[in-house]
Amino acid sequence: MERGNMQKGIRIISPCGILGYGFPKEPFIKAFEQRIHGIVVDAGSTDAGPHKLGANVSIVSRFALKKDLFIILEKGLAQRIPVIVGSSGGAGAKTHVELTLEVVKEILAEQNKHAKIGIIWADFKQQTIINALEEGRITPLSPNIPDLTKEKILDTKTIVAQMGHEPILKALKQGCDIILCGRSYDPSPFAALGIYHGMDAGLAYHLGKILECGALCAEPGTTKDSILGTLYEDSFTVQALNPIRKCTPTSVAAHTFYEKEHPFMLHGPGFTLNLENCEFNEIADGIIEVRNSQYIADKEVRIKLEGARKVAYRTFVIAGIRDPLLIERLEEVEHEVREQVKSYFAEISEEDYQVNFYHYGKDAVLGEQEPSPFTGHEIGVMFEVLAKEQELANAICANVRSTFLHYGYEGRKSSAGNLAFPFAPSDVEFGPVYEFSIYHLMKITRDPFLLEVVEV
Amino acid sequence: MRVKLVEKAKILRSKNAGPFEITLDVLFDSKKDYEEVKGSDVITKEKIAEIYNLSIEDIHHLVYFDQALGIKITIARKISSGSPGDRDVYGAQQHAPLMNLEL
Numbered sequence: 001m002e003r004g005n006m007q008k009g010i011r012i013i014s015p016c017g018i019l020g021y022g023f024p025k026e027p028f029i030k031a032f033e034q035r036i037h038g039i040v041v042d043a044g045s046t047d048a049g050p051h052k053l054g055a056n057v058s059i060v061s062r063f064a065l066k067k068d069l070f071i072i073l074e075k076g077l078a079q080r081i082p083v084i085v086g087s088s089g090g091a092g093a094k095t096h097v098e099l100t101l102e103v104v105k106e107i108l109a110e111q112n113k114h115a116k117i118g119i120i121w122a123d124f125k126q127q128t129i130i131n132a133l134e135e136g137r138i139t140p141l142s143p144n145i146p147d148l149t150k151e152k153i154l155d156t157k158t159i160v161a162q163m164g165h166e167p168i169l170k171a172l173k174q175g176c177d178i179i180l181c182g183r184s185y186d187p188s189p190f191a192a193l194g195i196y197h198g199m200d201a202g203l204a205y206h207l208g209k210i211l212e213c214g215a216l217c218a219e220p221g222t223t224k225d226s227i228l229g230t231l232y233e234d235s236f237t238v239q240a241l242n243p244i245r246k247c248t249p250t251s252v253a254a255h256t257f258y259e260k261e262h263p264f265m266l267h268g269p270g271f272t273l274n275l276e277n278c279e280f281n282e283i284a285d286g287i288i289e290v291r292n293s294q295y296i297a298d299k300e301v302r303i304k305l306e307g308a309r310k311v312a313y314r315t316f317v318i319a320g321i322r323d324p325l326l327i328e329r330l331e332e333v334e335h336e337v338r339e340q341v342k343s344y345f346a347e348i349s350e351e352d353y354q355v356n357f358y359h360y361g362k363d364a365v366l367g368e369q370e371p372s373p374f375t376g377h378e379i380g381v382m383f384e385v386l387a388k389e390q391e392l393a394n395a396i397c398a399n400v401r402s403t404f405l406h407y408g409y410e411g412r413k414s415s416a417g418n419l420a421f422p423f424a425p426s427d428v429e430f431g432p433v434y435e436f437s438i439y440h441l442m443k444i445t446r447d448p449f450l451l452e453v454v455e456v
Numbered sequence: 457m458r459v460k461l462v463e464k465a466k467i468l469r470s471k472n473a474g475p476f477e478i479t480l481d482v483l484f485d486s487k488k489d490y491e492e493v494k495g496s497d498v499i500t501k502e503k504i505a506e507i508y509n510l511s512i513e514d515i516h517h518l519v520y521f522d523q524a525l526g527i528k529i530t531i532a533r534k535i536s537s538g539s540p541g542d543r544d545v546y547g548a549q550q551h552a553p554l555m556n557l558e559l
Contacts, residue, residue: 046475049538049545142516144532145476253524254467254483261473261530263521278523312540356541365549369509371556386540435539436475 009230010037010197012190012207013241017214017223019043019085020060020068027241028071028226032079038193039076041068042186042212043100044087046306046436047259052091053158054308054434058099059090066103070111073104073178077113082172084179084189086212091306092183093158094123100180108456115178118171119452122160122182129153129305129442137443141304142261148440156307156437163303164269165201167449168192174453182449183306185268186212190229199231202295205273207236209266210255210290217255218245235291237283249280252288270301300443307438312354312386314430315397319419322378325411326418330359330379333409333418340403345396353387353396381419386433397427461499462555464489470551473530475537477516478547480504480554483526490525498559504529507553529554 013031016023019041048059058065076083089096097119108115130153132138138148153159160183169192171179181189187208194204207229210217215225218240226241238247256275257263266273274294283289321327334357341355360380363370383400387393405419412418462468466485473479482499484490493499501515508514514532521528535541544550 046537047472047546049542050475050536051538141474142476142532144514145536250466250483250485250525254481254526257481257483257521257524257526257528259471259473259479261477261479262517263519263524263526263528276521276523280523354540358543365543366553367543369550369553371507371553433540436536439474439476439536 009232010194010199011035012037012193012211012229012231013039013226014190014211014214014229015039015041015072015226016068017042017212017216018045018059020064021214021224022064022068023214023225024242025071027243029075031226031228031241032075036079036081037197038082038084039072040084040086040189040193040211041072042086042189044090044092044183044186050308050434050436053093053160053306054310055432056093056095056158058096062099062103065100066107069103070107073107074111077111077115077177082177082179082193084168084181084193086181086184086186086189088180088182091160092122092181093160094121094182097121097180097182104178104180105456115456116176117454117456118174118176118179119454120163120167120171120179120181121450121452122163122184124159124161124305124448126153126156126159129159129438132442138440141439141441145439148438152309152437153307155309157309159305159307159438161303161305161442161448162188162269163449164188164271165192165195166447167451169196170451171453172196176453185304187268194231197231200234200295201271202273202293203231203236203290205268205295206256206275206278206290206293207231207238210238210252213255213258215240215242215245216258217252218247219251220245221251235289237287237289239287246286247288249282249288252290253280269303270298272296272298301445302441302443303448305438305440305442306436308434309437310432311435312388312433313390313393314384314386314433315390315393316382316384316428316430317397317401317421317426318380318382318423319421319426320378320380321418322420323414323418324377325413326409327379329409333407334404336409337400337404337407341396341399344399348392353385353392355396355400356384356386358382390429390431394427394429401426458558460555461493461557461559464493464559468551468555470547470549472537472547476533477530478533478550480529480531480551481526482554483524485525487525493527493559494520496559498557499527499529503557504531507557
């Protein structure tokens with residue numbers, strides 16, 4: 001830790017909203033004309049659904065991951081400042097962290113560099129969660145989340161939890177050049193760097209919340225560009241690095257809002273951020289100053305668990321319908337198709353599969369919540385079959401497709417076929433489908449995240 | 457004709473707040489518009505429940521945040537993000553019904 005930081009400020013660059021989304025190199029490089037204390041980048045999100053965690057795959061391609069990391073590591077190592085990756089590989093489980101580590105090692109070899117790498121694992125064993133459940137330490141995150149059961153835990157192959165700043169701080173104190181975090185609360189890696197330099201936790205976490213999406217807090221907003229945050233003793237500032245964008249008090253305040261359930265009470269691992277009394281002021285052209293972010297430590301520390309389990313296999317078809325006579329009675333026809341399919345597959349239990357129809361152009365996005373009446377002249381129909389096995393999904397979907405294609409509904413004039421397929425073959429084998437089976441809080445009494453340090 | 461919310465709002469968006477909730481943000485760029493909407497009492501839990509076909513318990517939060525000139529409404533997802541039957545994995549297109557709310 002250096003003396004005098006309080007006055008000068010701690011500068012953190014976030015190159016992009018998700019590692020591998022890409023960012024223009026020039027504004028990023030130009031930022032280093034002033035002293036920068038760390039490069040922190042978030043790699044994770046649950047936005048893309050449970051599949052990444054369940055199937056152990058990444059959000060971005062290996063190519064994109066390497067391309068971004070190459071630039072970041074080159075700059076970070078040359079400047080001798082820490083590079084921290086939050087929620088490595090997207091979902092932040094073991095496979096995701098290992099992939100990131102492998103790419104880091106590859107880059108170091110290519111750049112002929114050595115580094116001390118801190119790896120923080122966020123994986124949890126099923127038995128650990130079962131024990132916590134039996135001890136009454138597990139609660140659902142919101143009232144509409146079903147209670148956790150032992151059976152569900154055993155069905156969930158990969159379980160992670162979101163870390164706070166504590167294990168990352170430990171890695172910084174051990175002098176790591178590169179820190180690869182498993183699943184993290186998105187602002188934690190940013191907060192850790194600020195706290196390491198003696199800054200206020202409330203301001204550090206609030207800044208992290210704003211920086212973790214890259215330049216999304218600027219106008220025009222994007223996750224694919226760099227943003228600079230500076231922490232001072234009693235405030236922080238945010239500014240865009242690319243001259244084509246600019247932060248405003250509204251854009252920064254609005255981003256504080258983003259993808260959180262409450263506008264000013266933000267719950268993190270072991271604390272609540274109260275941002276009710278924050279002030280957002282433009283102190284110089286495009287430099288937004290924020291004050292009064294308040295960190296309130298929780299009496300009991302709870303971390304957020306995430307787990308995804310496989311629930312079915314999917315096969316789907318996309319087709320267009322242009323015939324007004326069919327459009328008029330589409331739901332009725334689909335009901336009939338469903339009945340015919342059910343009777344053909346009489347030997348298969350109805351619990352082993354489901355058929356769903358989506359009508360793009362009518363109500364596919366909102367479903368039964370769609371308030372507007374249909375007024376179009378064509379509908380994009382997507383139908384899917386979800387079944388216990390992939391082969392069963394394929395077989396049932398083929399039957400739904402052929403039944404639907406030729407179904408002779410009442411009043412039909414187009415007796416040659418009901419569906420316009422854009423592709424041949426029409427049926428797409430999707431593979432496994434997952435659900436978030438665990439999205440619960442777990443009470444803990446000590447930091448459960450393991451730090452491993454390797455020198456490469 | 458009465459003014460619709462979309463005409464007053466600078467930003468009107470929806471997004472997942474975790475996989476089990478969707479959060480609707482309405483942000484204004486003038487204090488006057490914000491105060492007008494806030495004072496009109498048109499946006500209530502009952503109204504949101506009605507337009508989204510939900511029960512009152514499914515409206516988890518409805519909060520005005522003066523500093524940001526914004527209103528945040530967080531509702532329960534009937535089906536969690538990406539699970540069988542979900543229609544909007546990111547929850548990014550669930551704001552449309554709110555746009556037509558008449559003030």
